[in-house]
Amino acid sequence: MADQHAQSHEENRPTEIPAIRWDEPPEGPVLVLLDQTRLPAEEVELVCTDAPALVEAIRTLAVRGAPLLGIAGAYGVALAAARGFEVDDAADALASARPTAVNLSHGVRRAQAAHRAALVAGGDQKQAAEAALAAARALHKEDAEASARMAEHGLALLDELLPGGNHRILTHCNTGALVSGGEGTAFAVALAAHRAGRLRRLWVDETRPLLQGARLTAYEAARSGMAYTLLTDNAAGSLFSAGEVDAVLIGADRIAADGSVANKVGSYPLAVLARYHHVPFIVVAPVTTVDPDTLDGASIEVEQRAGHEVTELTAPQVPVAGAEAGGGIPVAPLGTQAYNPAFDVTPPELVTAIVTEEGAVSPVTTEALAELCARSRRVVGGQVDHP
Known part of the structure; x- marks a missing residue:
């Protein structure tokens, strides 16, 4: 109830x-x-x-x-x-x-x-x-403790890759305090840069179809007083081509043993854009997100969500013309089939680094991730816990 x-x-x-x-x-x-x-x-x-x-x-x-x-x-x-x-x-x-x-x-x-x-x-x-x-x-x-350490390691990596500060960071979906016991994963790194006076701009993908970037990341950025700009997901390419992105920071929902990263759908296209434009693509996630039992990206089960999230504009907060709260306004012909994966998978060769509370892994390899997981093993309740 x-x-x-x-x-x-x-x-x-x-x-x-x-x-x-x-x-x-x-x-x-x-x-x-x-x-x-x-x-x-x-x-x-x-x-x-x-x-x-x-x-x-x-x-x-x-x-x-x-x-x-x-x-x-x-x-x-x-x-x-x-x-x-x-x-x-x-x-x-x-x-x-x-x-x-x-x-x-x-x-x-x-x-x-x-x-x-x-x-x-x-x-x-x-x-x-x-x-x-x-x-x-x-x-x-x-x-919460892992979040603080990820922010520290992530900012150190940014400063190493991009000396001089004034970072212009592009992020996708929502990775702040709304997803964490602390201040988040990728967003926590951007927030650390902001507090250190080294964040010039946070570019926020709106993250269709459920707009987690527009609704949630922009909400957290505004609350934190960060300089941020919201963009439609398909505008990211124009930002890269204009030289307006210094780094991409995203979170992860599962990282396979080989370093393949499942994250909110739309992440993989950003990785491709980042590689073409020679921009670091950085994944920030706790070690618990690394799953040694999932061998590679093809083994990751990708959640498929309801088609109405794509064929309707939802109104979760307040009633709008033509829809009740929680309902939606149709934007496609009745009966339209929709492809609506919740996540996509980025191969390890497109990932510059994976930042965890135990430090950063770069280049991203099966061996490096296995060593990271081995270092992070700890005793929980009298038993060895393998994240």
């Missing part, structure tokens, strides 16, 4: 509503999300009281972004445990809610393993639920 309520905040200030939080009102624990389908018009919180509500929030993109999906998945397992639902069923439903984002299943299985370990150790259901919640909170904290 889920319900929504709005909160008002002063304009032109960073949002005080976290993208995700655990709450324990008298009626029982809940997971509270900032509903990203309502931004930028409204800051509305969505309250989930069970795993099915969270699964729906994930599928409708009320909560999105690879690192945040991992955190949400872990909290979802904790929610099921705390509310007395079947934990394994909830975990399976959550893990499969969006197939491309590997962080989601990583977070789910981590909390599920903590819950199971507590039971095996002789704990009761309450203790097992507390163990799952502790695992979710630990993941949340680790992601």
Whole structure:
């Protein structure tokens, strides 16, 4: 079950509503999300009281972004445990809610393993639920810390590749605090450049068909006081040809063992443009996004979304002429088939560097990524965790 309520905040200030939080009102624990389908018009919180509500929030993109999906998945397992639902069923439903984002299943299985370990150790259901919640909170904290380190490593790489500052960065989709326990991935690097006085311009792809760049990245950039300009996705080529882009920074939903990067559809064309125009193409993502079990780009399952996202203009925030809130205005003839992959895959040879909390990998090779993952192995709950 889920319900929504709005909160008002002063304009032109960073949002005080976290993208995700655990709450324990008298009626029982809940997971509270900032509903990203309502931004930028409204800051509305969505309250989930069970795993099915969270699964729906994930599928409708009320909560999105690879690192945040991992955190949400872990909290979802904790929610099921705390509310007395079947934990394994909830975990399976959550893990499969969006197939491309590997962080989601990583977070789910981590909390599920903590819950199971507590039971095996002789704990009761309450203790097992507390163990799952502790695992979710630990993941949340680790992601915030990883975000800060990615920003540091990413800015250092930018300054190395582009001495002198005044960076003009092009980004795609949304990779800020709305996708993270901290300040984000690729956006966090741009924000670090802004704070250091070395960001000249953030070019923001609108990111069709759901406009995560226009609605969310522009929202975060404005809140942070960054110099930014919004462009249609198909205008990026003209920016490159005019010499107006110094670097491309994107996030990732899954990175295969060979360095192939799945990210929001439209990323691969930017990589091709960047290579032709000799512009660095940099992927910023936590190590948990690297999936050693996915051998190459062809092995990445790409989510296919509903055609109406392409054939209609959606109105998620407020009613407009001809449509109700959450509905859409047709822009194609009735019955038009639509091709609507959520992601595309960029091969490693087009990626200048992958920046993680453990540092940057460049050139991007299977061996370099394997070494990075080996360095990042850590002990979690008494077991070795392999991101």
